[in-house]
Amino acid sequence: MTDIPGVTIYIEDLSPSHKMKNASITYQDMDKTHFLKAESGAVKYYYDTNQLVFSLQDGFLLIYDSVQTISKLDFSSYNLVLPLPLKFGAQNTIKPKVSEMRTTDLLASKNIQEKIEVQKRAVFSVIPVIFILIGTSIGIRLRQESRLLHIGIGGSIALLFLQMVIFGELLSYKTEMSVFVWLPVIILLTVWGFLK
Known part of the structure; x- marks a missing residue:
């Protein structure tokens, strides 16, 4: 998925309950490129904040900048919150009534x-x-x-x-x-x- 500016998401398998298998996410933050790779996890969309929240398990995070400094972090669990542009979700979807x-x-x-x-x-x-x-x-x-x-x-x-x-x-x-x-x-x- 490349519809979100500055973000590329690849998921090998996504179940109806939003469980993921072999997820890769690349995104820009503070002039640095972040690459996340996880064996499994889950994703959830929050209407009220217009955010995608990834709960990832068993993977690593690579961070590199323009001067080729690379940092690597291995994790057993990692939460990534991606704020979405206004054109996504909250504006285009009708939020159901509370009832x-x-x-x-x-x-x-x-x-x-x-x-x-x-x-x-x-x-x-x-x-x-x-x-x-x-x-x-x-x-x-x-x-x-x-x-x-x-x-x-x-x-x-x-x-x-x-x-x-x-x-x-x-x-x-x-x-x-x-x-x-x-x-x-x-x-x-x-x-x-x-x-x-």
Whole structure:
């Protein structure tokens, strides 16, 4: 690949999971030519910073300049971060919405938005169990046969839960601590504890 100015990348084999075999990378940095050769590794593209990050294993790095000074470094692991020009990736690709991203991509990100999304997905996966616990406890205490009352109580709890999720999300953004998304779960578990 020679599309990136000043960089040449050769990869013998690249798997669908972005694992590489026999990678060679040549690039310019501070008026010196760098040549990296690695037996294996992985590559990942980061949308937010528009960078390619190579995690290389078992190889060497040659650095030489215009006066023919050559330095060699053998490594068992080496990380190379290549910033890409604006015409690559971030400008031409539409970044998926946070809610559309895969969980693995969300976990790899360091942004608060992605962290909150991971916590929200976890909350929404456990909340049905909590609704069942609260519904059972309320049903045992009330012993009413009125369907309208049951629908009203269920709707009220669902609305209360959604309001608490929004409040927890706002707190998470304010404090930059994603754990506040768990606020509705903690409150509803406390309510269930009193209803038991």
